[in-house]
Amino acid sequence: MKVLLFLLLASGLCFAEDGLSLDDAIKKVKEQNSEIAIAKFDEQIKSLEHQAAVGQNYGSVELSQTALRSNDALSIFGYKLQSRQATFADFGFKQFTGSNYMQTPEDLNNPKDRNHFQTKVEYTIPLYTGGKLEQYGKITKALEAMSTLDREAMSLQKIYELKKSFFAISLLDAYLYNLHIIASNTAKLEARTEAMMQEGYVKKVDLLEVQSKQADVERLINQAEANRKLLYYFVSFLVDESIQSIKGSYEDAQTLLVADERLLNDNLEIKKAEQSVEISKMNLAVQQSAFLPQVGAFANYGSSDDKYMNDFSKNDAYTVGLQVKWNLFNGGSDKNSLEKARVENLKATQQLGLAKKNIALSLKQIQTQIQNHEYEIKSLKKEVELAHLIYENYAGRYEQKLVSINDVLIKQSEELTKVLRLREVQNARNEKIFELQKLASKEMQ
Known part of the structure; x- marks a missing residue:
């Protein structure tokens, strides 16, 4: 068992040197994580939407090319006027004489194609x-900023999940180390019990109790190793590549020291709520614009002929113009849309206030939980040390036949329970510290 334990520790040290460090993993998450990549695409889309909105201020230039053929009298007369080719004959004047002025002009009513x-x-x-x-441009810019906050929030979430996994793996490794020590001690106890049974000092039931305990410890080892394997799968998913081992030891996360006011100012959820308030104000201005006039200008230049690009400059023409439109009445729709925008602004303002209160409450809850976990960890470390010494004492007294094997196993179970509880509380403390870092929009370890 000692050889097995030595090999386990040696392989763990080897992995610690050759595996993936947390800093490198964070870089890989930022560069390779699929969810962050999708958030970056959303951010890029919002940037393009903003550019498209701003581009509307510069107007538009359109080139049109029309090719027509007709024998419609009105169309052909119009075509000739546009081509500057209309003659008096097109009005039927060549048929006009004193005796036939009442006849229908054939050239005018039945022109050739x-x-x-x-x-x-x-x-x-x-x-x-x-x-x-102007407001559309501001809104799309604000939405772009909102998508940047969403991308940053996604990045913080993935880093939070990654750090949780790294520290959970380290704690599992430490827990497995304790389990293997307990398994080694139980194996020694089994050997002593078997020797004492052969000498007639104990019964077979004592040996069976020890073997049952050993089987229980091995079950816990298998469960911990399965959970460890699952954590590696999750880390591989986050960094989008296969990870078999991690580099370094991560058991006690660094406590975040930051003023509450600064944390609230940096919090992404609050920033997003503030951005929503600004967007609602811009939307209010958009709805108010419906009660103001709309002024536009245009200019066109072109040429027409019965042959394609025959003599462009000879038949060219231009038109410039200015248009003013003012919607005076549309059944009250604009008024209701404006009122809706006002209500949405009030709602966004209320949501901002609620977000600040919720984050402040979450901050206090997390800080209190971290403090409670730290008190419990300090106590549990002493309890684990004491439980191990008590177990060793009972194991020695068992060899002297002063206590039963059941008493020894009870003390071993108590030690195992304390070890497990210590790792659970350490993991819970780390998780809360990472939640606090995410709340403060920090990426620190």
Whole structure:
């Protein structure tokens, strides 16, 4: 058993040198984690949406190319006017004489088929929209900032999960070390009991009790190793590559020392709630713009002919214009939309206040839990040390036939229970410290 224990420790030390460190794992999570990558894509999408919204302020330029053929009298007359090719004959004047002035002009009403090609470039630009476009730009910028906060929150969450896993693995390794020591001690006790049974000092039932206890310890070892393997699977999932071992020892997380006020100022959830309030104010301004006039300008330049690009400059033409639109009545829809925006702003403001209260409460709860865990850990370490000494004392007294094997196993169970409880509380303390770091938007170990 000593040889087995030595090999276990040696392999653990080897893994500690060759495995993945927490700092490297955090880098890999930031670069390779799929959920963070998706959050980065969302952030990029919001950035492009903002650029698209800002681009509307610069108007648009459109090139259109039209190719038509028709024998419709009105269309053909219009085509000729656009091509600057209309003549008096198109009005039927060549049929006009004193005796037939009441006849229908054939050239005007039944013209021949005609092709029409038109090339036109048109530029339109909004001059005044009541602040709507400006607010759309601000809203999309705020949404971009919100997506950045979402990405940072996702990164903190994955790092939180990673650190929990690293420290849980270290604590499991320490727990397994204790279990193997207990298993080694139980094996020694089994050997002593078997020797004493052969000499007639104890009964077989004593040996069976020891063997049963050994089987129970081995069961705990197998469970811990299975949980350890599962944790490695989870770490591999987080960093998106296979991880077989970790480098370093991570049992006691570093306590976060930061002022409560600073923590609340840095908290991402509060920042997101503040951003929501700002967005609701911008949306309120957007709805108010519906009561203001909309002013736009346009200019176009083009050329028309019955042949494609025949003589562009000869038949070219331009048009410039200005348009003012003012919605005076639409059944009260704008008024209701404005009122809805006001209510949404009030709601967002209330949610911000609630978020601050919730985070402040969570902060106090976590700080209290960490403090309680630290008190319990301090006490449990002494209890574990005492329980081990008591077990060794009872094991020695058993050899002197002063106590029963049942008394020895009871003391061993008490030691095992204390060890397990110590590891559980250490793990719970680490988890709360990592929750506090996430609450403070910190990535420290």
